[in-house]
Each structure stands twice: as C-alpha cells, then as structure tokens.
Amino acid sequence: MAEHPRSDQTSGGQNPDRDDDDYGPGAELLARIDTAIDNDDRSALNAALEPMHAADIADLIERLAPARRRQFLAMYSDEIDGEILSEIDESIRDEVLELLPRSVVAEAVREMDSDDVVDLVEDMDEGDRAQILSALDASDAAAVRQSLAYPEYSAGRLMQSEVVTAPEHWTVAEAIEFIRSEDWLPEQFYHIVLVDPRRHPTGYVALGRLLASRRDATLRELTEDSFRTVSAFAEEGDVAYVFNQYHLISAPVVDRDDRLVGVITIDDAMAVLDEEHEEDILRLAGVGDESSISDSVMQTVRQRVPWLATNIVTALAAASVIAFFEDAIAQLVALAVLMPIVASMGGNAATQTLTVAVRGLATRDLSRANALRVVRREVIVGLANGVLFGIVMAAITWAWFRDPGLAAVIGSAMIINLLVAALAGILVPLGLNKLGADPALASGTFVTMMTDVVGFMAFLGLASAVLL
Amino acid sequence: MAEHPRSDQTSGGQNPDRDDDDYGPGAELLARIDTAIDNDDRSALNAALEPMHAADIADLIERLAPARRRQFLAMYSDEIDGEILSEIDESIRDEVLELLPRSVVAEAVREMDSDDVVDLVEDMDEGDRAQILSALDASDAAAVRQSLAYPEYSAGRLMQSEVVTAPEHWTVAEAIEFIRSEDWLPEQFYHIVLVDPRRHPTGYVALGRLLASRRDATLRELTEDSFRTVSAFAEEGDVAYVFNQYHLISAPVVDRDDRLVGVITIDDAMAVLDEEHEEDILRLAGVGDESSISDSVMQTVRQRVPWLATNIVTALAAASVIAFFEDAIAQLVALAVLMPIVASMGGNAATQTLTVAVRGLATRDLSRANALRVVRREVIVGLANGVLFGIVMAAITWAWFRDPGLAAVIGSAMIINLLVAALAGILVPLGLNKLGADPALASGTFVTMMTDVVGFMAFLGLASAVLL
Structure with missing residues (x-):
C-alpha cells in the first residue's frame, strides 16, 4: 500500500526523536523572517508569517530584542489582529499597544471575546481603557465593564459573558x-x-x-x-x-x-x-513572579535585587554567628573548613521539605486533614537523615582530621540542623498559608537563613563547649 | 425580590473570603467519616461518602495514614468504582488494588475509558495486567493493548481509542x-x-x-x-x-x-x-520526582537520600577549597566570618537564573531563537548585581572590620561569583537540554556547588594574594 503523504497540518512530532524546536516555527522559517526584517521587506514578512498560528506569532514578537521588536511592529502592525494581541505576554503588551495604530487596535478589540478584552484593559488607567472600549458595541463594552467590577484574579475577570x-x-x-x-x-x-x-x-x-x-x-x-x-x-x-x-x-x-x-x-x-x-x-527561587524571558536587563535587575538584598541581610546574620566564635576558629581552623558542610546540608534538606510542602498546598494534597501527619513524617525523616548523614560526616571528619571529638561534634550538629531544617521547611509554609499569605514566599532565602544560623551555631557552639 | 436559595451543587467559593478547605469535603463531613471508620459503621460511611465526587474520595483515601487506609478499604471496597480507581494516585494504587476484591476491580475496569485503563495497568507486570484486561471485552482489551504498544509517556498512552x-x-x-x-x-x-x-x-x-x-x-x-x-x-x-x-x-x-x-x-x-x-x-529542589504527600517515612527517606548524598560530596569539594587556605584563615579569622556571604549570594543568584531558565525551557519561551540573547542578558544582570552587591559588601566589611584591603577583596570576589553564578545558572540547564536531559536536573545541588567552590576560591585566593 502506498505511503500516504503527510498532511501539512500535522504537528506534534511525527518522529519519535524530534526535538523541542519542532513546535512552532522551524529554523528555516525564522531565518526567512529575519531576512525579511533586515531587508524591510513587508510582503516577504507577511508571506512568512501567513501560515503561522497567532500564538506562535505572539511568541516570536516576545522573543525579539526590543529594538528589533519595534522594527518588526513598524512593518507588521497592520496585520496584528485580536487573536495575536490576546496572545501577547503582559510584560510587553503596553509596548506593543503603543506602537500600533489606533485603528488596528480598535479592529483587534472588536474581534476578541469579552474575557480577552478584560485581560487586555484591566491594568490600564481609565483614560486608555475608555479609549479601547469605545471601539466596542455598547453591549460588549458593558459586558467588559461588568467583568472589571469583579476583583482582580477572580472568576469574574476570567469568564466570558457570551453563554448559550x-x-x-x-x-x-x-x-x-x-x-x-x-x-x-x-x-x-x-x-x-x-x-x-x-x-x-x-x-x-x-x-x-x-x-x-x-x-x-x-x-x-x-x-x-x-x-x-x-x-x-x-x-x-x-x-x-x-x-x-x-x-x-x-x-x-x-x-x-x-x-x-x-x-x-x-x-x-x-x-x-x-x-x-x-x-x-x-x-x-526568589525571583519576582512577573519575570519573563523577554524582560530587559533593567527589568530583570529590578526583580532580582530585592531578593538578593534580603539574602545579604540573612547572610550577615549567619556571619555574626560565626563572628561570635572567632576565637574558637582561630584555635581550630578545621572548624572553618567543616562549618559550611553542616549549613549546606541543612539548606538542602530544608529546600526539599519546603518544596514538597508548597507543592502539596498548591494542589490541596496538603490540608488541615493531614497536616499533622505530614509534619510528623517530615520530623521523622529529618531525624533519620540527620542520624544517617551525621554518622557519615563523623566518619569523614575522623578520617580527615583524626580528631574523635571533632567527629562527634559535627555528627551531633548535623542531627540538630537536619531536624531544624525539617521543622522550618514544613512549618514556615504551613504558617504562611494559615496567615493567608502565599506559602511559596517561604523561599529558600528565609528558610535557609534558619538552617545557616542554626548550623553554624550548633556546630561552633558544640565545638567551643566540648573541644576547647 | 426574594433571595434565591443557593443550589447544593454550587461550589467554587460563594464567599470572597472563604479559605481553601471549602473545596472538597468540609470539616464536618470529614468528622462524620472519621467517626464512621472508628465505629466500623459501613452504612454511615456510605451515607457520608455518597454525595462526594470520585476525585474527592480518591484524595481522602490518599490522605489517610496507611493503617487507617486499610481499615477504610475493608469497609468501603464494594463501593470503589472505575471513576474512583482512576483518580487514585499511582503512589498508593498498587496497595489499594491488592486490598480490593477481584470482582470489584473487574467491574471498575469495565466502566473506565481506555486511557484510564492504560494508566492503571501500564506499570503492572504481564500477569497482573492480563488478569485485569481479562475483565474487558475483547475489543476494549485490544484497544488498551494497542495503546500500551506506544512508548511510556507518549501520546499513544494518553489517548482514548473511542473516537466519533x-x-x-x-x-x-x-x-x-x-x-x-x-x-x-x-x-x-x-x-x-x-x-x-x-x-x-x-x-x-x-x-x-x-x-x-x-x-x-x-x-x-x-x-x-x-x-x-x-x-x-x-x-x-x-x-x-x-x-x-x-x-x-x-x-x-x-x-x-x-x-x-x-x-x-x-x-x-x-x-x-x-x-x-x-x-x-x-x-x-532535589526531591525524587515521584514524591507525594501520601508517601511513608521510608519512601520519603529513600527519595531524598540520594540528593543529600550528592550534596555532601559537593559540600566536601567546597570544604577542600577552604582547607587549602587554612593558613590564611588562621592569620585572619575575619575571612571565615565573611566567606559564607560570598558563597550564599552566589548560590541565590544562581538559583534565580537557573529557575528562570528551567521554566523558560519548559514553556518553550527559551529556545534556540533567543538563547544567545538570554545568556547575554543573564551575564549583564550578573555583572550588574555583582558590582552593586560588591560595593554594598565592601562598605559593610569596611564598617565592620575597618580593613580597606579586606573590603576590596570581598567586593571583587562578589563580582566574580555573581558572574559565575549567572553563567552556571543559564549554561548548565541549556547544556542539559541540548543533551536531551531534563534541565530541571540542574538542581540547586549542582549549580550551587559551583558557586560555593568559586565563591570560596575567589574570596580566599584574593585575600591570600593581596592581604597576607
């Protein structure tokens, strides 16, 4: 039987070993688009984009560098329709809207479902919003205004008013x-x-x-x-x-x-x-939750600096703990060598517990009904891992420094820190959730500060008490 | 106009200040279920569960402690239907299947769509699978077998064969x-x-x-x-x-x-x-990707130990860097106080970049078309943050230790480490992706090892060269 030619519409990886870039436009098409922009060749650009899905065109626009994006929009603005506009990421949407002729925006808005119009205008000030809505029929504009009367991020903003x-x-x-x-x-x-x-x-x-x-x-x-x-x-x-x-x-x-x-x-x-x-x-991860791959350097710096600034404060807290034990370190430099291991294991164990808790709360798998059981489990797991890695580190320390006292100290500090890591990793997100805050805000930064401080304190404190 | 009584079916938070537990069964219902299990009262249990959605019943079963789950299933096994069975999480499904009478399983399987049957039997050995499939009509069993012929995690396993x-x-x-x-x-x-x-x-x-x-x-x-x-x-x-x-x-x-x-x-x-x-x-987060909130202590320990073991190795690598500079630390203990700050800032910055990269690859927002631009952006952001926090830490160090040389050293080390953090955070996941591996495997553990090692090396190395 003859092989049937594959349909052009067929997508989704015909070939088991295809790679991710098979979705959306291929490399050849992207090269044609690039050339068309370089040559300021409108008709070649339109021809290249014609077969593309609106979502892929929107992605393309997002991925262009800002200067090139302006160039692209200058050439392609007449072709931007409601479907493309509603697919464009919020982070660059204002920029795109400003570059489009008003008539194009008005036409695009008329094509959109009411939920997409809401999404488009909800962050605008009243002047811009009124201007966009003036493109709509009175009844459509009223439907959009009705949606906007509901709180941000509510079902009322998400719904479309068109119902059969x-x-x-x-x-x-x-x-x-x-x-x-x-x-x-x-x-x-x-x-x-x-x-x-x-x-x-x-x-x-x-x-x-x-x-x-x-x-x-x-x-x-x-x-x-x-x-x-x-x-x-x-x-x-x-x-x-x-x-x-x-x-x-x-x-x-x-x-x-x-x-x-x-x-x-x-x-x-x-x-x-x-x-x-x-x-x-x-x-x-301590990244602004609005961050996107198309952000500029300045936007990215602005999103990340607050978290790094928080971290410098928490790191200074941990450093003050170390400073408190300066004399001990001066007497036994091995303490400086080993202390980051205790802290780092605590940080990793806390991140594990924290992530499972945040995910469980997000999926509602972790709720009042089983919170106690999960806390108990995490504490036992923390203790078990503490004993296990406490023994491992004690053995390594003994082999490295031939100091049984130091080995005992690091083993004990490890148990304490992994127990604290488990408690912090589960109780902090549960507490934030109880307070109505987003448990994911219990980012590494806060929880690992606790494990750093406790790790340094347990290890250096025990060493001072026992060894010196 | 009189207030219309709310329909029983209405869900989804009537009240703007409701909390998460309004979804699924309420506290009162859960208490009734608990009492019914305690009293071994089958009819009370059935009555309590009768209005519940299959997905909520499955969640309830997942959240019970293992011993209580057996007790529950002993009482409720006759009522488990195809819908409940297909909602139960893989992590406890085998356990549940073993506790159910064969006739119940056979009946449940007959009610399922072919994709749900595939999901149920795909991880079974051939004996168990054949036994389950024997409950189906020949044509339904053939449809399931056809699906199973496609690779795991493929569209063929996900599809249902029933099409109009x-x-x-x-x-x-x-x-x-x-x-x-x-x-x-x-x-x-x-x-x-x-x-x-x-x-x-x-x-x-x-x-x-x-x-x-x-x-x-x-x-x-x-x-x-x-x-x-x-x-x-x-x-x-x-x-x-x-x-x-x-x-x-x-x-x-x-x-x-x-x-x-x-x-x-x-x-x-x-x-x-x-x-x-x-x-x-x-x-x-370095947690086994099969982990779930209903796992036992032993399952949880088994999932997490490999990552903690990896971390101990990487932490030892960082410790050897410190050990190399023992003499410098003995001469200037302030180095031990400050070194974790440099490492921690690097770790945080790397996690930020890494997460954005992993997320971008998952959503296909980061692709060949813009990878170079994103790498360039991350490097510039890393440099900018390095200079910013380098100056901040130099100022703090000068204020704390009144040592301009030490201030200059920590400032420079910070720039170096945040630059390395940016490079590691973006290049490691891109590299893994290129190799066909999951970029999320570039978990904190690996990338923060690089920032720890580089942070300690840059700070202690510069200090040894400049200050001592």
Whole structure:
C-alpha cells in the first residue's frame, strides 16, 4: 500500500526523536523572517508569517530584542489582529499597544471575546481603557465593564459573558432549532446552560449528549452530573483547581444572587494553572513572579535585587554567628573548613521539605486533614537523615582530621540542623498559608537563613563547649 | 425580590473570603467519616461518602495514614468504582488494588475509558495486567493493548481509542442522524473527526458549529482552523504544550502512517501539564520526582537520600577549597566570618537564573531563537548585581572590620561569583537540554556547588594574594 503523504497540518512530532524546536516555527522559517526584517521587506514578512498560528506569532514578537521588536511592529502592525494581541505576554503588551495604530487596535478589540478584552484593559488607567472600549458595541463594552467590577484574579475577570442558555423544559428539538436560528453564538461552546426564569443556572447539557438524544427528550433529563457553578468572586487559582480536580470542560459563573453572569472554559483554566505554577516556582527561587524571558536587563535587575538584598541581610546574620566564635576558629581552623558542610546540608534538606510542602498546598494534597501527619513524617525523616548523614560526616571528619571529638561534634550538629531544617521547611509554609499569605514566599532565602544560623551555631557552639 | 436559595451543587467559593478547605469535603463531613471508620459503621460511611465526587474520595483515601487506609478499604471496597480507581494516585494504587476484591476491580475496569485503563495497568507486570484486561471485552482489551504498544509517556498512552468519526462529504443532517442512531458513543466528545476512506484525519468539526449550521452543509465546509493532529509517539509533555499553546480542546492522534488511532482531550492534557510542573519543581529542589504527600517515612527517606548524598560530596569539594587556605584563615579569622556571604549570594543568584531558565525551557519561551540573547542578558544582570552587591559588601566589611584591603577583596570576589553564578545558572540547564536531559536536573545541588567552590576560591585566593 502506498505511503500516504503527510498532511501539512500535522504537528506534534511525527518522529519519535524530534526535538523541542519542532513546535512552532522551524529554523528555516525564522531565518526567512529575519531576512525579511533586515531587508524591510513587508510582503516577504507577511508571506512568512501567513501560515503561522497567532500564538506562535505572539511568541516570536516576545522573543525579539526590543529594538528589533519595534522594527518588526513598524512593518507588521497592520496585520496584528485580536487573536495575536490576546496572545501577547503582559510584560510587553503596553509596548506593543503603543506602537500600533489606533485603528488596528480598535479592529483587534472588536474581534476578541469579552474575557480577552478584560485581560487586555484591566491594568490600564481609565483614560486608555475608555479609549479601547469605545471601539466596542455598547453591549460588549458593558459586558467588559461588568467583568472589571469583579476583583482582580477572580472568576469574574476570567469568564466570558457570551453563554448559550435555554430553559430546562425545552426539548432537544427546540434547543437545536434555537441554536440553528440564533445569529449570534460564542466562538466556542461545549454546553448549553439551563437557567430558570430568573437566570439561576440549574444544570447543563453537553452538546454530544444533546446530539445523541431523542428529539423529544427534555433538556432537564440530559443534565450532566459534573455540573457545578463557580462564584464570580472565586479566586482564579481555585477555579483552575476545580477544573483540574473535577475534569470540567466549562463551568457557569454566578453572581452573589446565584444568577448566571458568564462561563469559564477549560482552556482559560489551563492557562491559569500554568501561571500559578510559574508563580510558585519563581517565588520559591526568589525571583519576582512577573519575570519573563523577554524582560530587559533593567527589568530583570529590578526583580532580582530585592531578593538578593534580603539574602545579604540573612547572610550577615549567619556571619555574626560565626563572628561570635572567632576565637574558637582561630584555635581550630578545621572548624572553618567543616562549618559550611553542616549549613549546606541543612539548606538542602530544608529546600526539599519546603518544596514538597508548597507543592502539596498548591494542589490541596496538603490540608488541615493531614497536616499533622505530614509534619510528623517530615520530623521523622529529618531525624533519620540527620542520624544517617551525621554518622557519615563523623566518619569523614575522623578520617580527615583524626580528631574523635571533632567527629562527634559535627555528627551531633548535623542531627540538630537536619531536624531544624525539617521543622522550618514544613512549618514556615504551613504558617504562611494559615496567615493567608502565599506559602511559596517561604523561599529558600528565609528558610535557609534558619538552617545557616542554626548550623553554624550548633556546630561552633558544640565545638567551643566540648573541644576547647 | 426574594433571595434565591443557593443550589447544593454550587461550589467554587460563594464567599470572597472563604479559605481553601471549602473545596472538597468540609470539616464536618470529614468528622462524620472519621467517626464512621472508628465505629466500623459501613452504612454511615456510605451515607457520608455518597454525595462526594470520585476525585474527592480518591484524595481522602490518599490522605489517610496507611493503617487507617486499610481499615477504610475493608469497609468501603464494594463501593470503589472505575471513576474512583482512576483518580487514585499511582503512589498508593498498587496497595489499594491488592486490598480490593477481584470482582470489584473487574467491574471498575469495565466502566473506565481506555486511557484510564492504560494508566492503571501500564506499570503492572504481564500477569497482573492480563488478569485485569481479562475483565474487558475483547475489543476494549485490544484497544488498551494497542495503546500500551506506544512508548511510556507518549501520546499513544494518553489517548482514548473511542473516537466519533465521519467522512467529510457527509452533510450536517447525516452527521446528526448518525450520532443519534449510534448506540455506542464516548462518555464525552467535543468534535467529530473527519476521516478519509483510509482513516487519515482530514479535519474536525466542533459540535457547536455542527448544531449552528444549515442541515445541508457538508462537514468539509465546517472544519475548524484549529485542527491539528498529534503523533502517537509524541511525548506527553509536548502534547500538553500544544494544547496550551493553541487552545485545543481535543486532538486526533495518528500512527506513523498518519492513520487515526485515538483522540486526546484537554482534561488529560491539563493533568499532564500539572504533572510536568510537579516534576520540574521537585527536581529543582532535589526531591525524587515521584514524591507525594501520601508517601511513608521510608519512601520519603529513600527519595531524598540520594540528593543529600550528592550534596555532601559537593559540600566536601567546597570544604577542600577552604582547607587549602587554612593558613590564611588562621592569620585572619575575619575571612571565615565573611566567606559564607560570598558563597550564599552566589548560590541565590544562581538559583534565580537557573529557575528562570528551567521554566523558560519548559514553556518553550527559551529556545534556540533567543538563547544567545538570554545568556547575554543573564551575564549583564550578573555583572550588574555583582558590582552593586560588591560595593554594598565592601562598605559593610569596611564598617565592620575597618580593613580597606579586606573590603576590596570581598567586593571583587562578589563580582566574580555573581558572574559565575549567572553563567552556571543559564549554561548548565541549556547544556542539559541540548543533551536531551531534563534541565530541571540542574538542581540547586549542582549549580550551587559551583558557586560555593568559586565563591570560596575567589574570596580566599584574593585575600591570600593581596592581604597576607
């Protein structure tokens, strides 16, 4: 049988040993784009970008160096549509908007779903916002304003107001007839939301089920078990959790009176999940959580300096502990050689515990129900690792310095520090969470200060007491 | 107007100041469950669990201490269905399976979609696997075996083989008629995949679009722009990326001959995205990437010891650098006081760069196209931070020890170490990625060893050369 030619649309790595760059534009296409920019050749640029997905064009724009980005936008601004604009990362969006002609922005905004317009204008001042919204129909602008009335990072900001609804007494035939005759429908929808006369959602029907059912069945009979509404005031992180936990595809959003105000679809929830992870990982590392690969040098310095400044303070605290034991070190220099090992093991053990705790809190796997059990586990693990590596370091120290007293001291200090590391690693994030703060703020910086201070203090203090 | 009573199904935080535990079962329900287990009261337990979602029941089982879990399963095993079983975390799944009667497992497996069965049996040995699959119809078992023939963590393992297909020349009316008359349909589906006579997918039609279109329109006219197929050999992480990047809801999966073999839906892609993040964050922290909050003490120790053992080796390397300068420290104990500051700042700066790089590679924001620019940025940022904090530390050192030479030495060492931190933080993950390894394996342990060694060497070496 003849080999069928592969479709152009096929993506996703036909070849098991492909590498990551097979996604998005290939090297050859990027080279063509580069040449087109160099030559200020608009039509070559348009031709190269024509087959590209809006998300890939947005990524391309983000990855350009700032000067080159301006050059690119000067050539391509007329082609920027709503889809590209809504894909562009916040970090460079203002810059891009300023470079675009007003007419292009107005046209782009008119193409967008209301949730994308909200995302675009929510950080603008009222003047800029009003100007953008003036491009919309009055009803669309009102929908955007309604969303903006909900708190930042809430379900109300995430939802789109375009929803397909029907009363639950309708039959399948009536619902299909209604959809077919409706001249306005959302770009994508997967469920019909059933509402009572006061617009309270009472269930939803998956389109697949609608299609598969008898024409005289009522929508009420077809409502899915998975139905659950989301409050417009719910935090977006909680919304992402609910989608992931219950495998939802879309969820109706309700106001305080339980009235339908919009719908959230899983692709938006997935994007939030992605952002929440990004925040966790960046906060744990002590990097501003807005940081992105397209930031300039100045932005990057500004994000990182506060954390490094915090660290210099905590490092000075640890240094003062050492300074307190200067005499001991002057008498036995081996202490200076060995003390960073105790501190470093504590820092690593604390980071392990901390990360597991932050992750557990993020996924709700760690909750009031099992917190005590997890604390107990971490303490026992800290003790076990302390004894194990205490013995290892005592043996190494004995072999290196032939000093049994020093060996005993480092072994004991290791046990103390790994125990403190376990406690700090689990209790600090649990405490922050209890206080309503982000547990990921318990970044390495804070927790490792504790293990540094305790490590130096235990080791040098024991050595002073026992050896000198 | 009277307040409408809130529906029982409503979830997602009605109250803006609710806390995390509002999701899943409340404290009151958990107390009832506890009491039921204590009293060995099966009917009370069933009544308490009856309103709970399968995902929440699975979480509950995961969070129980091992002994209590056995007790729970002894009481509840008859009620464990396919949905609960497919939600249970891998880390305790074997344990749960062993405690369940075979008939319960067989019944549960029959209810599952093929992708969930694959997930359940893929890590079993052939004997156990054959036993589970014997519960299925021959055709379902064959579908599972077909999936298992694809590599681990591939799209082929993730897909479900149940797909609704139609030829592209069909009209809307024919498609609807077909769906209505079909007695077997997947639990959930959002698109009809269009296939040619050799089962090559040529497009797909969203059900919303199908419903909204004229009855005589052909499916070919309705195919979505977003259509793209995924190779059954594609890595699941790449699949998650494609879904997130292109806002897909479902994607047909094809074999090497571009023939349709299944479909992946976004909820599975979202779960993979979540797991990939988990791996990144746990690997960066030097924790086994299989670690979970429900692990026992022994499992936890086993996961963490290798990383701590690696760290002891790297810490010993740093200690040997210090030992090399013992004489200098004996002459000037202030060196021992200050040296951890230089090392710690380097470690923190390296972690910042490393995390941004690992995250950028995971999201494909960092790629060949902009790697050079990002490396350049990180080096400039490292230099800028080095100069800034070098001056700060020189000033502090001068104020503390009144020794201008020592101040100059620590300032210079800081510049050197933050520069090295930037280089190590960006080049190590890029290098690992180039070699096809996971860049998150460049965990703190490895990169901070470099900054420790370089920090001690630069500071103590400069001090020996200049001051003594």
